[in-house]
Amino acid sequence: MAHPRIIVYRSGHERIGEILKEMNCPGEIITARTSEEFEELVPSAEIVFGWKIPPHLFRHARQLRWIQSMGAGVDDLVSNPDLPPTVMITRIVDQFGSSIAEFVFAELLAHVRRLDRLRQQQRDHRWEPLAVGTLRNQRIGIAGLGSIGQELVRKARAFDMVVYGLSREPKPEMVDKAFSSDQWILFVQSLDYLVITLPVTEKTRGVVGQQVLQAMKPDALIINVGRGEVINQQALVDALTTGQIAGAVLDVFETEPLPSDNILWDLPGVRISPHIAGPSIDEYVAHYFVNNVERYINQEPLNGWVDRQRGY
Amino acid sequence: MAHPRIIVYRSGHERIGEILKEMNCPGEIITARTSEEFEELVPSAEIVFGWKIPPHLFRHARQLRWIQSMGAGVDDLVSNPDLPPTVMITRIVDQFGSSIAEFVFAELLAHVRRLDRLRQQQRDHRWEPLAVGTLRNQRIGIAGLGSIGQELVRKARAFDMVVYGLSREPKPEMVDKAFSSDQWILFVQSLDYLVITLPVTEKTRGVVGQQVLQAMKPDALIINVGRGEVINQQALVDALTTGQIAGAVLDVFETEPLPSDNILWDLPGVRISPHIAGPSIDEYVAHYFVNNVERYINQEPLNGWVDRQRGY
Incomplete structure (x- = not known):
């Protein structure tokens, strides 16, 4: 629990993993660069930090405990039948x-x-x-x-x-x-x-x-x-x-x-406009996540926790 | 004083005189349609209600007591050497x-x-x-x-x-x-x-x-x-x-x-943009003026009174 394995995946935003390390994010941070890499890495992940990850890639996420979305929308995660109900989902709120x-x-x-x-x-x-x-x-x-x-x-x-x-x-x-x-x-x-x-x-x-x-x-x-x-x-x-x-x-x-x-x-x-009303600034998103990882390790309630029944 | 003669002049806004009458504005309301008409009428005016009137047209305004500007700017009036210091100037404030x-x-x-x-x-x-x-x-x-x-x-x-x-x-x-x-x-x-x-x-x-x-x-x-x-x-x-x-x-x-x-x-x-940040809505301007005419007749302080030394 003290050193969870975190898989970071967002196509085109590979820099986020580096930002997390600069911020001294607790845990073992591994960046997936492609969906193939993500699928290969996900079976060992305790935490996933990502955005718009194709739902079927979570099929083998056997150790997964928590997914932090990089944005406010989580409809793809909530509706994913491959995610066991024990997996917590959090989203970014208040940013937008x-x-x-x-x-x-x-x-x-x-x-x-x-x-x-x-x-x-x-x-x-x-x-x-x-x-x-x-x-x-x-x-x-x-x-x-x-x-x-x-x-x-x-x-x-x-x-x-x-x-x-x-x-x-x-x-x-x-x-x-x-x-x-x-x-x-x-x-x-x-x-x-x-x-x-x-x-x-x-x-x-x-x-x-x-x-x-x-x-x-x-x-x-x-x-x-x-x-x-x-x-x-x-x-x-x-x-x-x-x-x-x-x-x-x-x-x-x-x-x-x-x-x-x-x-x-x-x-x-x-x-x-091309879905730009609420920009997802890499640094902000990383900061939000690091704070949540610390809460996770300290077993405190996570920010942006999603009620999967309600859908947000 | 109870029935002052009011000359209304604003090129392109001849309707304002009608609006004043509909609002039962006290006084004798006369609309000048051209600068020539204005110059002809102004010697008998006690009150002028206008906008951007060429300064020299006020030369023969011998009975003039008060000019109500139809807008917020009064630099043309304040700097007009032909206006005796006894002529009051008011402008429209708070509208804009x-x-x-x-x-x-x-x-x-x-x-x-x-x-x-x-x-x-x-x-x-x-x-x-x-x-x-x-x-x-x-x-x-x-x-x-x-x-x-x-x-x-x-x-x-x-x-x-x-x-x-x-x-x-x-x-x-x-x-x-x-x-x-x-x-x-x-x-x-x-x-x-x-x-x-x-x-x-x-x-x-x-x-x-x-x-x-x-x-x-x-x-x-x-x-x-x-x-x-x-x-x-x-x-x-x-x-x-x-x-x-x-x-x-x-x-x-x-x-x-x-x-x-x-x-x-x-x-x-x-x-x-063509000087449209503060629109001068005819009805609003007329309403403001009618209120001021009533104050004038009742010898109350006028709204939007301009300190001619200060310039506004």
């Missing part, structure tokens, strides 16, 4: 709140202040005053009131927005109007902006589908910084094409990378 | 704080989150993760701590920025570090972002010149939402061209509209 909230407000403000149009006018050397909107008194609905949602609420307050929130248990102390997860239609119908910060679970998969989209205002904007699968992508394309909603800011998708022939790239009112 | 602060944060967030690059990638259907920055712990310096500066401070707090402020009298209770108007060099030298909200006065004209620009960090960004004349525009172009600073977001200029052959339109790192 402020970064994702910055991204959301970057896009919200760019939208109301019409920055894309301003850039076009600049390219044309055109001085043409244009009417702009404001976030003030606009209604923002935040689906998911975890660490990301909390940061969004805080920033929305600074812009004097009216804040609605939806969560498993309503949180009326946090928002101006609180909804539970069976009140989606009521929640969305008067929103100017719907921000989705939800993980994908059995309950959230496809929850933003035709019905929810139809209930929204035609000038509403959807922003998804949670997981792509929470939105039914085909229903979203339909809603955008028929003008049921005005636009969408999408950082996550059902399939990533978004295929280059996907219709979303060119749909008016749609803003695409 | 939240709108200008939204504009500033739209541009700050677009900058750190690299929205322009994201848009280019979307046009190319290119899925390419990119490193982004954060406003968190970045140092923002706000020059001018009036109603606009206050809103900027509030929003900067919500983004966990370190806030420096410069004002005539230092305001240490408002910011993390307070400077007076003779401490420009000290103020700017460690800033990541310098936001100028200052009016143009004898003391601020050209104050951001070669010396101040040289003291700044090479990765710093300047944002001007005050008045163009506060920056020495040629010195700014030099600083941008030689890499003394990284960029500038400019909503105001020495000459407006910015001539279409001005070098600033195409300079890398420069973002141009």
Whole structure:
């Protein structure tokens, strides 16, 4: 227990193993450079520190006690039938709140202040005053009131927005109007902006589908910084094409990378980004893990512990 | 006094006179449609409600007691030798704080989150993760701590920025570090972002010149939402061209509209907008004025009263 064997694997981030050693991470740290190397090493691993590892590679992880995800999403791990229930899963929480909230407000403000149009006018050397909107008194609905949602609420307050929130248990102390997860239609119908910060679970998969989209205002904007699968992508394309909603800011998708022939790239009112709202900074992730390894060795509760039944 | 004659003049905004009547504004309201009409009408005016009226048109304003500006800037009125010192000037204050602060944060967030690059990638259907920055712990310096500066401070707090402020009298209770108007060099030298909200006065004209620009960090960004004349525009172009600073977001200029052959339109790192950070909404402006007319008739102090010595 005092010197657990740790296998580190994230394609393209081989430096993380070195960072851990520089930080004097306890344990024996071994970096896998390829999925083959990972599969070869995993039978001897007590701890795995990784990201988006193909589920079948865990088949022979007989000594595995704990997997620390390098990010916030753990749906691939939670749904992996090859992982015995005794394997603990932890994810990185609290890291992403402020970064994702910055991204959301970057896009919200760019939208109301019409920055894309301003850039076009600049390219044309055109001085043409244009009417702009404001976030003030606009209604923002935040689906998911975890660490990301909390940061969004805080920033929305600074812009004097009216804040609605939806969560498993309503949180009326946090928002101006609180909804539970069976009140989606009521929640969305008067929103100017719907921000989705939800993980994908059995309950959230496809929850933003035709019905929810139809209930929204035609000038509403959807922003998804949670997981792509929470939105039914085909229903979203339909809603955008028929003008049921005005636009969408999408950082996550059902399939990533978004295929280059996907219709979303060119749909008016749609803003695409390559899953960058919450950056995973190697050093931060390593620091978080080292702290957790120390807790593990001291048999203290781990940060970011995932309830595998609940799914996050 | 109970029924003052009010001349309303703003080219392109003839509707304001109608709005005033709908709001039951006291007094006799007459709209001038052209500068000639204004010059003809002004000798009988007790009150003028206008915007950017050529100074020489006030030469025959013999009965004039009060000019209400339709905006926040009154440098043209304060510096007008044809206006007797007995004419009161008022400007619109408090209206612009939240709108200008939204504009500033739209541009700050677009900058750190690299929205322009994201848009280019979307046009190319290119899925390419990119490193982004954060406003968190970045140092923002706000020059001018009036109603606009206050809103900027509030929003900067919500983004966990370190806030420096410069004002005539230092305001240490408002910011993390307070400077007076003779401490420009000290103020700017460690800033990541310098936001100028200052009016143009004898003391601020050209104050951001070669010396101040040289003291700044090479990765710093300047944002001007005050008045163009506060920056020495040629010195700014030099600083941008030689890499003394990284960029500038400019909503105001020495000459407006910015001539279409001005070098600033195409300079890398420069973002141009046509003086739209603080929109002047006709209804809001009219409402503000009606309230002031009632105060005028009741001989109460006017909102937005300008100290003509101080210049704002």
